[in-house]
Amino acid sequence: MIKKAIVLLSGGLDSTTTLAMAKKKKFEIYAISFDYGQRHKFEIKKAQIIAKKIGVKQHKIIKIDLRQIGGSALTDDINVPERKNGKNSKGIPVTYVPARNTIFLSFALAWAEVLDIQNIFIGVNAIDFSGYPDCRSIFIKAFEKMANLATKMTTEGKKIKIHAPLINLKKSDIIKIGCKLGIDYGITHSCYNPDNSGKSCGKCDSCILRAKGFKEAGIHDPLFER
């Protein structure tokens, strides 16, 4: 029997590694990406390239405009802050998007139900991260529990499993795993605030965390070779 999985794919380093890990585990992949009004919409193009390169059965891009809700530097007209001295500013930064992973996982859950799929992969990480609450293990577990009460399929005895294989890994370890799996990180995108050509700013939280990861892994980031 074919094992199937939904994989949330943003086009970033973490979700790409998660996709490759799910693929390695012999899952047939149904990738889902979100065109949610993010300023770094460029990542969707990257997600399409990645899905094609790694190989997925289907790639769905869901259009949901989170600018209708607002409240984040990633969707609103608020400046993306620069990360100072490699350290995060106090608290959760303004790039946090209210309930984003809850919304994304809800759509993944709905699609899982339509396709009769019980496995959902998400590349959240709670070590080298921006402090977003919906990237923590405790949140993922609570979502999984809720998902198992939310759907028709679960009333029929099927179990939804939310896989978060990166949750406790350092960024450098994620990169090392991905390189072993043959990922070309040159096709991924991490920057929150790219220019019109898609070039990374090198200053936002996401860029800094990525650079730190490659440095600690002792690997050159192929993104900057192009």
Next chain:
Amino acid sequence: MIKKAIVLLSGGLDSTTTLAMAKKKKFEIYAISFDYGQRHKFEIKKAQIIAKKIGVKQHKIIKIDLRQIGGSALTDDINVPERKNGKNSKGIPVTYVPARNTIFLSFALAWAEVLDIQNIFIGVNAIDFSGYPDCRSIFIKAFEKMANLATKMTTEGKKIKIHAPLINLKKSDIIKIGCKLGIDYGITHSCYNPDNSGKSCGKCDSCILRAKGFKEAGIHDPLFER
């Protein structure tokens, strides 16, 4: 201090009663409705009329096209079944929309966070209902628990409360409560399969449950006086 609440408002009998109950409890209301590709889109117009009549601080209509996901007679080209002899067919009917309440509550949660609101009202009911899993108390409790781990505001010590005041009420009791609160049910809409003018079919699950409720309450449904 003004107490504020988000209320999920579909334009139906249950959500309208829930709105009136929240209003009675002196909450300032932020109503949220969803234009999700439902065949009974007519209900959104009704929701606007209801929000205006009962009085809300703001009414947000979120556009999210669940036809991108599919899997339901309410969003796809699948016939809405007629309820036979007042009884539900075996199991959960095809009008079930995969993970709909999970998705709707996720958006409500995001908006709650943006507005710094800790109370969310939803008119789910698990007595005279179609058997949808995401209308059960056990689901609502699990969602609440998850919500309290999902957001920035909850990491700052704030608590999200999901109110489901109708959960254990019979439809007839909901109608009696609503009438006492002065609701004109003539402006609400329940039918899953209305004609182009918005006229109810009288045969779907939702129409039958509504008719049964009014009959048991001994009240004439004003919807049919017009």
